[in-house]
Amino acid sequence: MDFNNSSLRYLHVEFNPLTEIMDENETNSTLGERNLSSCVQIRIPQELFLALGIVSLVENILVILAIIRNRNLHSPMYYFICCLAVSDMLVSVSNVVETIFMLLNDHGLLDVHPGMLRHLDNVIDVMICSSVVSSLSFLCTIAADRYITIFYALRYHSIMTTQRAVSIIAVVWLASVASSILFIVYHTDNAVIVCLVTFFCITLVFNAALYLHMFVLAHVHSRRITAFHKGRRQSTSMKGAITLTILLGVFILCWGPFFLHLILILACPTSPFCNCFFRNFNLFLILIICNSLIDPLIYAYRSQELRKTLQELVLCSWCFGM
Template sequence: MKVDHNCYANSTGAERHSLDCVQILIPQELFLTLGLISLVENILVILAIIKNRNLHSPMYYFICCLAVSDMLVSVSNVVETVFMLLHDNGLLDLHPGMLRHLDNVIDMMICSSVVSSLSFLCTIAADRYITIFYALRYHSIMTTQRAVTIIAVVWLASITSSILFIVYHTDNAVIVCLVTFFCTTLVFNAVLYLHMFLLAHVHSRRITAFNKSRRQSTSMKGAITLTILLGVFIICWGPFFLHLILILTCPTSSFCNCFFQNFNLFLILIICNSLIDPLIYAYRSQELRKTLQELVLCSWCLGM
């Protein structure tokens, strides 16, 4: 990624030596292994949602898109790592122009991933909010056509913004936009989740019929699942956004320069987010877990 090439840090030699930096070296093989595992996991999640008609609902459509967002990180990581390993071992001679184009494509995929992931987390939070507080009108509010429209708009906005971010990557305004978007989505999700968990118990008392109570329970389970997903996202992507914030606030500080030098560690955390998300889906959804087990068993049988 471009922030990794120079970290936007132009510290002087004196500053660099004024503080002993602890740099964690991460082998390329680890990047490749984690990337392949997360890629396979997210493909299985997408196939499971497509295969099981019981999962054909707006929430699972959004989760499917979240898996696609995670796949973008996995694919970009695998492609970049393979090229770097081939280049380092003298098996591939990368022309500077080709390397630049490859870097642009990878950066665009990662930018699309972060924008779409944050957008779909907000979308799922809004979907759960409607399910809990407007249960009787949910199917008229969140129709399949409306869900598809939202998905199309999110992907169009994500791809467009990622292209603009790559074109103007040298401008600090790009970093400001990313950090602002990150903080705004976190506040949006926090407000919705706080309202859901504070009032869900009171709201559930008004629904006494068995079927509606079951729907309420399912909706709250979905809200808890998305809370876990959001928490994992913050933990895994937080250091990366802190990196961006430090680029704006202290690009020449020796302390910040030490932080910049561990950028590969932040990338590993981002890949871990793509790897952990499918495990959360499977753990929290019995229907999805059952379908994933069938897919894995079927794949294993075909491989025999």
């Protein structure tokens, strides 16, 4: 069994033969060898991957169950948040499955046919890629939802109906899975990396433009609203916008190094500095898993209704376990 090309943790090897490039550099360049040998490489134990993956998985399952259980959370915004939790859950599931396989392999407890292993790798890759595309898409969708809530408050329920929200969710998931399959099929083509990085940049610009417009004009807009109940709605909408701003900021911090990794694969695959960056890929994966772990905490902290439902679920689970 060869886990050297396994899934996301070795995605840089699959997208570009960096291992061969690094070997060639070490053979042909003494300076390159010295630079690579002086690289600081942070080693991450597999047990840490497994622990974080399990905690993240449990958290996101609780968020999904809480939104399903509480009828007060049955609104388009929380449907989109639920889908964002599902995207995070894909990262957790793929990480847990892959880590278990790697640990079993390391201890000589698993014997899997190479063909089956390749199929497993492809499934995990599709899950991870779907998570990236769907997370970015739902962040944009939530930003648009908050924008409509703030600037078209009186028409919000006619614009963002439940049926329309479900249609948007279906389109996002179909597009995410379809594009992920295409990305994995053509993973050896640099165009795949270009597409991912371009999509990442476009979504960031889109969200930044909406948030900037919301926060600059919301203050002016709120002055024109004198009725108490409408002022309250405005305050709630801005709270939702702030929550999603925090989510977007955490996403950029946690996924940023991964996308920088992809950019460097295109820009400087043979550079000793870039090769040093590539060698800490597992650290970037820990950040990605941390994003899946932090998001549910943000939901709970920013939403009193969701926090209350989560507490009830945890208490019921504990009592049932007793």
